[in-house]
Amino acid sequence: xxxxxxxxxxxxxxxxxxxxxxxxxxxxxxxxxxxxxxxxxxxxxxxxxxxxxxxxxxxxxxxxxxxxxxxxxxxxxxxxxxxxxxxxxxxxxxxxxxxxxxxxxxxxxxxxxxxxxxxxxxxxxxxxxxxxxxxxxxxxxxxxxxxxxxxxxxxxxxxxxxxxxxxxxxxxxxxxxxxxxxxxxxxxxxxxxxxxxxxxxxxxxxxxxxxxxxxxxxxxxxxxxxxxxxxxxxxxxxxxxxxxxxxxxxxxxxxxxxxxxxxxxxxxxxxxxxxxxxxxxxxxxxxxxxxxxxxxxxxxxxxxxxxxxxxxxxxxxxxxxxxxxxxxxxxxxx
Amino acid sequence: xxxxxxxxxxxxxxxxxxxxxxxxxxxxxxxxxxxxxxxxxxxxxxxxxxxxxxxxxxxxxxxxxxxxxxxxxxxxxxxxxxxxxxxxxxxxxxxxxxxxxxxxxxxxxxxxxxxxxxxxxxxxxxxxxxxxxxxxxxxxxxxxxxxxxxxxxxxxxxxxxxxxxxxxxxxxxxxxxxxxxxxxxxxxxxxxxxxxxxxxxxxxxxxxxxxxxxxxxxxxxxxxxxxxxxxxxxxxxxxxxxxxxxxxxxxxxxxxxxxxxxxxxxxxxxxxxxxxxxxxxxxxxxxxxxxxxxxxxxxxxxxxxxxxxxxxxxxxxxxxxxxxxxxxxxxxxxxxxxxxxxxxxxxxxxxxxxxxxxxxxxxxxxxxxxxxxxxxxxxxxxxxxxxxxxxxxxxxxxxxxxxxxxxxxxxxxxxxxxxxxxxxxxxxxxxxxxxxxxxx
Ligand code: HDD
Ligand code: HEM
Ligand code: HEM
Numbered sequence: 001x002x003x004x005x006x007x008x009x010x011x012x013x014x015x016x017x018x019x020x021x022x023x024x025x026x027x028x029x030x031x032x033x034x035x036x037x038x039x040x041x042x043x044x045x046x047x048x049x050x051x052x053x054x055x056x057x058x059x060x061x062x063x064x065x066x067x068x069x070x071x072x073x074x075x076x077x078x079x080x081x082x083x084x085x086x087x088x089x090x091x092x093x094x095x096x097x098x099x100x101x102x103x104x105x106x107x108x109x110x111x112x113x114x115x116x117x118x119x120x121x122x123x124x125x126x127x128x129x130x131x132x133x134x135x136x137x138x139x140x141x142x143x144x145x146x147x148x149x150x151x152x153x154x155x156x157x158x159x160x161x162x163x164x165x166x167x168x169x170x171x172x173x174x175x176x177x178x179x180x181x182x183x184x185x186x187x188x189x190x191x192x193x194x195x196x197x198x199x200x201x202x203x204x205x206x207x208x209x210x211x212x213x214x215x216x217x218x219x220x221x222x223x224x225x226x227x228x229x230x231x232x233x234x235x236x237x238x239x240x241x242x243x244x245x246x247x248x249x250x251x252x253x254x255x256x257x258x259x260x261x262x263x264x265x266x267x268x269x270x271x272x273x274x275x276x277x278x279x280x281x282x283x284x285x286x287x288x289x290x291x292x293x294x295x296x297x298x299x300x301x302x303x304x305x306x307x308x309x310x311x312x313x314x315x316x317x318x319x320x321x322x323x324x325x326x327x328x329x330x331x332x333x334x
Numbered sequence: 335x336x337x338x339x340x341x342x343x344x345x346x347x348x349x350x351x352x353x354x355x356x357x358x359x360x361x362x363x364x365x366x367x368x369x370x371x372x373x374x375x376x377x378x379x380x381x382x383x384x385x386x387x388x389x390x391x392x393x394x395x396x397x398x399x400x401x402x403x404x405x406x407x408x409x410x411x412x413x414x415x416x417x418x419x420x421x422x423x424x425x426x427x428x429x430x431x432x433x434x435x436x437x438x439x440x441x442x443x444x445x446x447x448x449x450x451x452x453x454x455x456x457x458x459x460x461x462x463x464x465x466x467x468x469x470x471x472x473x474x475x476x477x478x479x480x481x482x483x484x485x486x487x488x489x490x491x492x493x494x495x496x497x498x499x500x501x502x503x504x505x506x507x508x509x510x511x512x513x514x515x516x517x518x519x520x521x522x523x524x525x526x527x528x529x530x531x532x533x534x535x536x537x538x539x540x541x542x543x544x545x546x547x548x549x550x551x552x553x554x555x556x557x558x559x560x561x562x563x564x565x566x567x568x569x570x571x572x573x574x575x576x577x578x579x580x581x582x583x584x585x586x587x588x589x590x591x592x593x594x595x596x597x598x599x600x601x602x603x604x605x606x607x608x609x610x611x612x613x614x615x616x617x618x619x620x621x622x623x624x625x626x627x628x629x630x631x632x633x634x635x636x637x638x639x640x641x642x643x644x645x646x647x648x649x650x651x652x653x654x655x656x657x658x659x660x661x662x663x664x665x666x667x668x669x670x671x672x673x674x675x676x677x678x679x680x681x682x683x684x685x686x687x688x689x690x691x692x693x694x695x696x697x698x699x700x701x702x703x704x705x706x707x708x709x710x711x712x713x714x715x716x717x718x719x720x721x722x723x724x725x726x727x728x729x730x731x732x733x734x735x736x737x738x739x740x741x742x743x744x745x746x747x748x749x750x751x752x753x754x755x756x757x758x759x760x761x762x763x764x765x766x767x768x769x770x771x772x773x774x
Contacts, residue, residue: 069426079411094401101397300499303423314434
């Protein structure tokens with residue numbers, strides 16, 4: 001059952017990254033769209049993510065619940081030492097979710113829209129940025145459980161070049177995912193071209209920030225290069241990700257949307273695999289060189305057994321229903 | 335403000351905020367489903383419009399409920415890491431099932447809100463029901479988790495270690511049934527009265543009477559059934575508390591001294607210094623009866639509880655009085671309502687009754703919050719009753735006061751915006767839904 005639970009945990013994180021990420025990305029795209037095209041972008045976006053945004057964000061909750069039920073030590077270590085970025089991310093989630101719904105359901109469309117839009121766009125940027133910072137910090141080895149002073153315990157644990165680079169990298173990946181997703185959601189040729197452009201920019205910036213992550217890792221003494229290149233799985237994943245980059249550009253120019261989506265998802269998945277495989281099952285790396293491993297901190301057997309059962313049962317109920325939701329609303333209106 | 339106090343306040347604020355929205359999310363889908371059903375059966379456009387109008391409100395509330403709930407699942411760790419480290423694996427079962435319920439709820443809501451004219455109409459109706467049922471299920475599950483904090487079960491506590499953990503047993507602890515029942519009824523009562531009151535106000539103002547009368551009737555019927563059953567379930571809860579948490583019961587009733595038989599206090603000013611209550615009306619033997627079903631039974635007072643295990647008395651007592659007082663009042667309104675319903679009088683001709691409902695708009699929610707204060711403050715100083723103290727569970731990170739200020743500001747502004755949005759929704763009802771009904 002341990003493996004079932006861990007699989008669901010990884011799946012939850014991955015799907016949140018892909019689906020929630022595309023969802024954040026839509027806001028990022030809006031942020032970087034010129035004013036005159038914004039309202040059209042907004043409309044496409046609403047049609048595309050309106051019905052599914054709530055479900056997309058459930059993956060985060062699933063991952064968190066698995067963590068605190070199955071791996072309480074990991075959950076509490078993160079919540080103590082990464083309190084500040086978690087808090088900012090939460091504020092972002094609150095601001096974004098509510099602004100998104102409010103702007104659509106406000107019965108009178110007036111100046112308030114301006115405010116909702118602002119909040120929505122900026123929080124769409126801030127939230128994945130801090131999400132990336134958190135992800136970066138967990139593996140960066142800056143969390144210091146022996147720290148005596150406030151700064152080294154609660155601030156330097158996440159405020160370092162590596163985490164920030166990962167944050168920016170995450171933002172550009174989200175934007176990329178969203179742009180690719182949106183291409184298929186519009187019929188208007190003009191819009192389509194704009195989203196293709198956006199996808200290209202986002203892809204370029206993802207590559208640039210990706211390079212920055214490696215450089216920052218060197219600065220912060222994180223053996224990222226070893227993890228990725230001295231390990232067959234990591235190496236294969238990164239090679240596949242790079243190869244798919246070429247295919248991706250080709251498809252982008254051709255405007256083949258459905259395959260493109262799958263490929264973009266695949267690419268992001270490979271990147272996550274490349275970064276995390278080498279130190280799996282270690283989840284958190286600590287400053288003193290120790291690591292908190294999934295297997296060593298796993299909860300008591302009965303808990304894991306019932307958690308795994310609940311997850312399996314839940315997915316039998318959820319997945320068909322969710323698939324139907326995506327299917328039903330993905331097709332454009334005639 | 336010290337960190338411990340700040341953490342407690344932030345937790346209380348977040349939960350108090352979330353509960354309002356989650357109750358609406360639990361209950362409104364049923365109102366909608368009923369109205370939707372009537373539309374499908376009678377083809378009366380008014381019911382369709384009502385369903386749509388309500389569903390917009392629900393979308394706003396649902397989103398607010400969802401984000402504040404996401405916040406909570408992190409906050410448990412951010413504020414109470416020591417608690418979660420031990421409690422997570424034990425009381426996590428309801429949370430993991432709750433995750434499933436939420437997920438289904440979120441998916442079904444997607445179908446329901448965006449499914450007009452796209453889905454088979456009965457499937458569409460069904461998705462609305464699914465939203466309600468899974469919302470209710472998540473409410474019950476999370477309350478079962480809270481009940482575990484009141485009545486820990488499913489593990490052996492040996493020398494500071496939590497052994498032989500059994501999450502299923504933990505979920506079905508002694509308090510879960512009475513708390514979950516009382517909570518569900520409270521959700522129907524509070525949301526029902528709030529919704530019915532708003533529509534009553536519109537009827538009084540002579541706006542879209544046809545629309546608002548139908549809305550009023552649906553909401554008020556749910557509310558009043560809830561309000562009639564609530565005291566019964568409250569009595570069940572009180573007997574339960576007497577058995578498992580005598581300290582909480584004594585604090586609820588400000589019973590400083592063990593008495594046999596014990597009187598029930600109504601009102602009164604508590605003086606925590608000299609441990610007395612002034613100016614209360616005493617009903618002899620009534621507390622003995624409420625707690626143990628026997629007018630002569632002995633009821634444990636605070637004098638039998640060690641000093642460092644006594645909850646704050648004044649807050650618990652006042653909160654309990656508020657809940658019971660409002661509960662009794664709403665029960666009386668319900669009696670009047672059903673009396674008029676069965677005599678088949680139109681409510682439009684009963685302005686005094688409508689005015690009572692308008693007055694009752696906030697009462698259910700006040701009772702609901704008060705009830706939680708009883709439960710949570712009455713459990714102090716324990717976070718896990720009898721096992722772990724709240725102050726031992728708080729996060730080591732300093733400066734929680736700032737995060738409390740930030741969240742107070744966020745919740746405050748969200749409340750304002752939500753109220754504002756709702757006001758606008760209601761204001762727009764005549765414009766959006768008042769077109770003459772086309773005859774097909
Ligand atoms: C509309 C709201 C509402 C109303 C009218 C009432 N209650 Fe209540 N009460 C709640 C809403 C609530 C609650 C917020 O839902 C609580 C908090 C925890 C829980 O399980 O329910 C609660 C808790 C609660 C508890 C503590 C349970 C525990 O700690 O396990 C008792 C003893 C009562 N109630 C008793 C009553 C009585 C005798 C009422 C008589 C009229 C009453 N309540 C009306
Ligand atoms: C929505 C209704 C709820 C309200 C209004 C509420 C209110 C409160 C209040 C007032 C406190 C502070 C008590 C004090 O420190 O004196 C508190 C604490 C707490 N509550 Fe609740 N509560 C609710 C439901 C829940 C649920 C469902 C859970 C868990 C499943 C929960 C878990 C906690 C925890 C962990 C604390 C902090 C520790 C403590 O003070 O004991 N609460 N809550
Ligand atoms: C008495 C207390 C509570 C009740 C009755 C309750 C009930 C609900 C309900 C019915 C929803 C669905 C959202 C909606 O319909 O608006 C919801 C949302 C949520 N609740 Fe609570 N809840 C309570 C306390 C808590 C606590 C203590 C936590 C966290 C530990 C929590 C976590 C969540 C989460 C994560 C969501 C969002 C799910 C979504 O996106 O739909 N809730 N809650």
